[in-house]
Amino acid sequence: MSSFETKTISADGTRWRVAMNGRAGPVLLLVHGFPLDHTMWRHQLAGLSDVAQIIAPDLPGYGKSESGSRPFSMENAADGLVRMLDALKVESPVIYCGLSMGGYIGWQFWQRHRERLAGLICCDTRAAADPTEVGRGREMMAARVRKEGNDFVAPAMIPKLFAADAVAAGSEAVNETSSVISATSAETIAQGQLAMAARVDATEWLPEIECPMLLVVGAEDAITTPTEMCGMADRITGANYCELASAGHMAPLEQPDAFNQHVREFIANRI
Ligand code: MLT
Numbered sequence: 001m002s003s004f005e006t007k008t009i010s011a012d013g014t015r016w017r018v019a020m021n022g023r024a025g026p027v028l029l030l031v032h033g034f035p036l037d038h039t040m041w042r043h044q045l046a047g048l049s050d051v052a053q054i055i056a057p058d059l060p061g062y063g064k065s066e067s068g069s070r071p072f073s074m075e076n077a078a079d080g081l082v083r084m085l086d087a088l089k090v091e092s093p094v095i096y097c098g099l100s101m102g103g104y105i106g107w108q109f110w111q112r113h114r115e116r117l118a119g120l121i122c123c124d125t126r127a128a129a130d131p132t133e134v135g136r137g138r139e140m141m142a143a144r145v146r147k148e149g150n151d152f153v154a155p156a157m158i159p160k161l162f163a164a165d166a167v168a169a170g171s172e173a174v175n176e177t178s179s180v181i182s183a184t185s186a187e188t189i190a191q192g193q194l195a196m197a198a199r200v201d202a203t204e205w206l207p208e209i210e211c212p213m214l215l216v217v218g219a220e221d222a223i224t225t226p227t228e229m230c231g232m233a234d235r236i237t238g239a240n241y242c243e244l245a246s247a248g249h250m251a252p253l254e255q256p257d258a259f260n261q262h263v264r265e266f267i268a269n270r271i
Pocket of ligand 1: 033034101102223
């Protein structure tokens with residue numbers, strides 16, 4: 001599926017598969033959503049390598065990375081990413097770019113390791129914790145996937161991830177994402193759901209974020225809506241905010257040219 005370089009590295013007590021591209025510019029750390037892997041960033045790995053050194057890992061348990069040595073949580077994932085950067089000898093602050101669950105981990109990266117951040121790009125994500133009924137839904141999905149296996153997960157998630165036209169057309173991105181979800185183990189899905197249900201609310205942190213920040217959302221995102229993301233941007237001094245037309249929850253994959261252009265401008269003007 002990918003043509004860029006991938007390596008396997010040992011860090012934080014586990015083995016990570018990491019895709020890399022680009023030799024010049026700031027490090028751009030791309031953190032995927034749930035239950036996906038680094039291939040959701042293939043257009044950024046290919047299209048931004050002239051302006052950044054791109055590092056796109058599979059999180060522990062996802063893609064071809066081994067499960068973590070510690071329980072999966074937003075906090076442990078943020079700490080693990082720092083140890084992964086250490087293993088790659090990345091010492092300068094990075095631009096952290098996370099989609100959805102990758103964004104939830106991004107808040108913890110800021111909270112716990114802000115000295116490692118040159119900028120923060122949050123795509124199709126939210127700062128708020130789950131309402132009670134959403135948390136219950138995650139617990140039910142975790143129990144079901146452990147009992148039945150993961151066959152039901154991709155058909156249930158795909159219509160919520162992409163803009164309606166892409167789902168109706170069965171686009172290549174839709175089909176490839178479906179394959180990635182189906183290849184994710186039931187236990188990784190269960191642990192991911194429970195970890196997201198347990199995540200803390202980061203809303204009160206937003207006004208404290210001082211690093212350059214860009215928020216990007218698909219105009220048709222039904223999971224983390226433009227209204228919610230625009231409200232987050234309003235709470236962060238100086239944050240850039242943009243909506244991408246004809247994109248749902250997977251904006252960087254659905255509209256890569258527009259997404260990459262916003263990232264280029266962010267790097268040129270804010271970093
Ligand atoms: C994701 O894309 O990472 C998920 O939609 C996040 C979530 O379930 O809240």
